[in-house]
Amino acid sequence: MEQILRFEAHAFGRPYHAARVRIPVRARDTELHTHADFHEFMGVVSGSGEHLLTTGVEQLRAGDVVLVRPSDRHAVRGSAPDGLEFVNVAFPSSIWQGFLDLTRTGSWTSRGPISFHQPGAVPVFERALDRFQDDPTTYDLLRFWIDLLDLLAPGDPGDPGVPDWLAKACTAMRAEDNLRGGVPRLLELAGVSAAHLSRSMRAAYGITPTAFVTDLRLEHAASLLAATSTTIAAIATRCGFSSQSYFTRCFTTAHALTPSEFRHRSQRAFVP
Structure with missing residues (x-):
């Protein structure tokens, strides 16, 4: 299997x-x-x-x-x-x-x-x-x-299929303030229509804007769970999730662990 x-x-x-x-x-x-x-x-x-x-x-x-x-x-x-x-x-x-x-x-x-x-x-x-x-x-x-x-790959000129505006917007979305703004904030940073953003992201990365933002939020949440004592509810808010229960469902689906289980196992992993 x-x-x-x-x-x-x-x-x-x-x-x-x-x-x-x-x-x-x-x-x-x-x-x-x-x-x-x-x-x-x-x-x-x-x-x-x-x-x-x-x-x-x-x-x-x-x-x-x-x-x-x-x-x-x-x-x-x-x-x-x-x-x-x-x-x-x-x-x-x-x-x-x-x-x-x-x-x-x-x-x-x-x-x-x-x-x-x-x-x-x-x-x-x-x-x-x-x-x-x-x-x-x-x-x-x-x-x-x-x-x-x-x-x-010295001197690799980059991928011409990824427009500069999209690369810059995606990079900027890693800031927590932008992350909380979700797809609407990504649209503001990109400065294009929703349809154009969706087409461009699918062509460049094979992913929808919503999935991209969710992945970034979960990545940031995992870092906060592992490295801080911030409550799970506060982490959900900081990462832009509408509720703790929705955050827990998304996180558990992505990691096969609840946020609490993930925090327990990740913080144990640093103990020699």
């Missing part, structure tokens, strides 16, 4: 999750899975293996870097003689898209898992893993992206 993985099941309020994965030759393939709400970069450190996709099989070798998106169903297996070792770095899709919008690096949404061969990227993954062991910050995630993209 295919697994659907959620970011907070592993990160518990941290800005990213990193792990070293070793798959011996005789081990079973990892479970076929998709990501509900996160992207991940895989950096192959040593050995060789196969990336199993619904579109076919891609060979993996030391120095390969793969970006896997939520829509990509995949699994991994090790190959003889040494199996496969890689570091994977996972992060919320909404934050990744905001980074691409802000830096005009391109949305990278037009094709399947995106692969590069860049042995120089291995130390970048190792540094991200080291930082993850010591209470990582969003700054550490940004450093990982910047260092990695400098190697993978």
Whole structure:
């Protein structure tokens, strides 16, 4: 049965999750899975293996870097003689898209898992893993992206399919004051009609304005639950939800945990 993985099941309020994965030759393939709400970069450190996709099989070798998106169903297996070792770095899709919008690096949404061969990227993954062991910050995630993209796509002119006005409006929506304003505030920032905004967001990001705002609100709520003692009712208000009960329904659907359960598990995750 295919697994659907959620970011907070592993990160518990941290800005990213990193792990070293070793798959011996005789081990079973990892479970076929998709990501509900996160992207991940895989950096192959040593050995060789196969990336199993619904579109076919891609060979993996030391120095390969793969970006896997939520829509990509995949699994991994090790190959003889040494199996496969890689570091994977996972992060919320909404934050990744905001980074691409802000830096005009391109949305990278037009094709399947995106692969590069860049042995120089291995130390970048190792540094991200080291930082993850010591209470990582969003700054550490940004450093990982910047260092990695400098190697993978220097001089990338950005995605011409994302208009500047849309990228700027989406980035501005991350401010809490704007987030509370919801889609009407996004429309003000964009300065276009509701129909034009909807068409443009679907074309650029494959998402509706309402879904985009809800994702940002839930992302901000998760950070507040993990890092503050603010009441759940106050968090719902700060993030722009019309009521605590509606916020609880949306959050539980997205994370498979109630806000209270999420807070308990995320704050426990920081206890050594």
